[in-house]
Amino acid sequence: MKVILRNPRREIEVAGGRRVKDVLRELHILPETVLVIRGDELITADQVVRDGDTIELRPVMSGGAR
Amino acid sequence: MKCRKCGGTAVLELRRHNAAFCAPDFLDFFRNQVREAVRKYRMLDKDEHVLVAVSGGKDSLALWDVLLDEGYRTTGLYLDLGIFDYSVESRRKCEAFAAGRGVPLIVASVAEEVGGPVPVIKEVTRRPPCSGCGLSKRYLMNRVALDRGIGVVATGHNLDDEAATLFGSIAHWQTDALARQSPALPSTHAKLVRRVKPLYRLSELETSAYAFLRRIDYIVEECPFAKGATSIAHKEILNRMEDASPGAKHNFLFGFLEKARAAFERTEAVELRECARCGQVTTGTICAFCKLADQVKRTL
Numbered sequence: 001m002k003v004i005l006r007n008p009r010r011e012i013e014v015a016g017g018r019r020v021k022d023v024l025r026e027l028h029i030l031p032e033t034v035l036v037i038r039g040d041e042l043i044t045a046d047q048v049v050r051d052g053d054t055i056e057l058r059p060v061m062s063g064g065a066r
Numbered sequence: 067m068k069c070r071k072c073g074g075t076a077v078l079e080l081r082r083h084n085a086a087f088c089a090p091d092f093l094d095f096f097r098n099q100v101r102e103a104v105r106k107y108r109m110l111d112k113d114e115h116v117l118v119a120v121s122g123g124k125d126s127l128a129l130w131d132v133l134l135d136e137g138y139r140t141t142g143l144y145l146d147l148g149i150f151d152y153s154v155e156s157r158r159k160c161e162a163f164a165a166g167r168g169v170p171l172i173v174a175s176v177a178e179e180v181g182g183p184v185p186v187i188k189e190v191t192r193r194p195p196c197s198g199c200g201l202s203k204r205y206l207m208n209r210v211a212l213d214r215g216i217g218v219v220a221t222g223h224n225l226d227d228e229a230a231t232l233f234g235s236i237a238h239w240q241t242d243a244l245a246r247q248s249p250a251l252p253s254t255h256a257k258l259v260r261r262v263k264p265l266y267r268l269s270e271l272e273t274s275a276y277a278f279l280r281r282i283d284y285i286v287e288e289c290p291f292a293k294g295a296t297s298i299a300h301k302e303i304l305n306r307m308e309d310a311s312p313g314a315k316h317n318f319l320f321g322f323l324e325k326a327r328a329a330f331e332r333t334e335a336v337e338l339r340e341c342a343r344c345g346q347v348t349t350g351t352i353c354a355f356c357k358l359a360d361q362v363k364r365t366l
Contacts, residue, residue: 006286006287007286007287007288030305030306030308030309031079031309032081032269032271032305032308032309033271033305035271035274035275035278037278041077042077042078042089042275042278042279043077044067044076044077044078044079044086045079046067046079047067058274058278058286059286059288060124060269060270060271060273060274061226061270061288061298061301061302061305062123062124062125062270062288062289062292063230063288063289063292063295063297063298063301
């Protein structure tokens with residue numbers, strides 16, 4: 001399955017057929033630091049993603065002079 | 067995962083609340099948190115004009131969206147920092163948002179006001195870019211509000227921003243900063259407008275989810291100068307704490323506000339006067355903004 005990462009934008013391939021939380025763990029991403037977007041919907045970490053899926057992991061953190 | 071309210075499919079899990087929500091119920095939750103923030107700190111009157119500081123990012127556009135939804139009379143303020151393509155794109159997002167909702171947007175340019183954009187300020191001052199940027203933002207937000215006769219500025223600071231600021235202040239025991247940290251800063255001088263942070267009860271995950279679910283077109287790319295910023299490092303530390311113990315950030319910030327902040331409030335009032343150059347409020351003779359502008363203009 002395809003995973004879109006941001007800042008900078010890039011795409012990687014990982015194994016599907018498992019839960020979002022397992023993908024996040026493999027990528028060393030804390031679940032609360034990204035929105036998980038499939039199509040035009042948000043999905044939770046317990047959802048299963050399949051080999052043909054594309055998900056975007058959109059970071060939620062902003063910083064600097066706030 | 068099921069929505070706590072309706073039992074439908076959840077789109078977002080909020081571990082610190084031990085809950086998950088579907089999209090409509092999450093949006094309700096979000097609006098209720100903003101209402102509670104406004105009520106608890108008496109941030110805004112229903113009929114007053116609010117200047118909403120917008121950057122094109124998720125927080126400030128979510129804030130503007132929710133305030134419009136709640137029926138507030140608002141004007142947006144975008145400060146063009148002159149940070150390469152990032153500023154071009156973020157300005158475009160703000161203008162599109164304002165046009166789409168038919169609401170006014172003021173654009174002010176840091177380069178025009180200071181004499182150079184943020185990248186130049188960084189070079190001239192040889193200080194971290196966030197330093198001159200933050201100073202310029204605070205000054206210009208206040209001045210634009212005053213010029214327009216608007217008594218309050220609302221900013222998109224969220225729970226993570228506030229927790230990270232608190233963490234930084236405690237790490238260095240900056241007691242002045244601890245005294246000033248609040249979701250609502252009152253006017254302490256005729257030329258200082260109130261500043262409020264209606265999103266302080268909501269995490270970055272929640273403001274991002276709100277912006278996404280409301281189909282707000284915000285800039286996802288980060289400010290190029292934010293990389294390596296101390297505030298980001300503090301957020302990463304707090305995120306690891308949150309992962310190990312959901313609610314840690316909330317408890318850290320809310321515990322300070324409810325139990326500790328009063329201990330840092332000043333017993334002696336700081337004497338405020340008007341800058342001899344621009345007339346804005348300062349504790350010295352010339353305000354920090356005018357000193358910065360002088361430094362930039364001298365160097366260029």
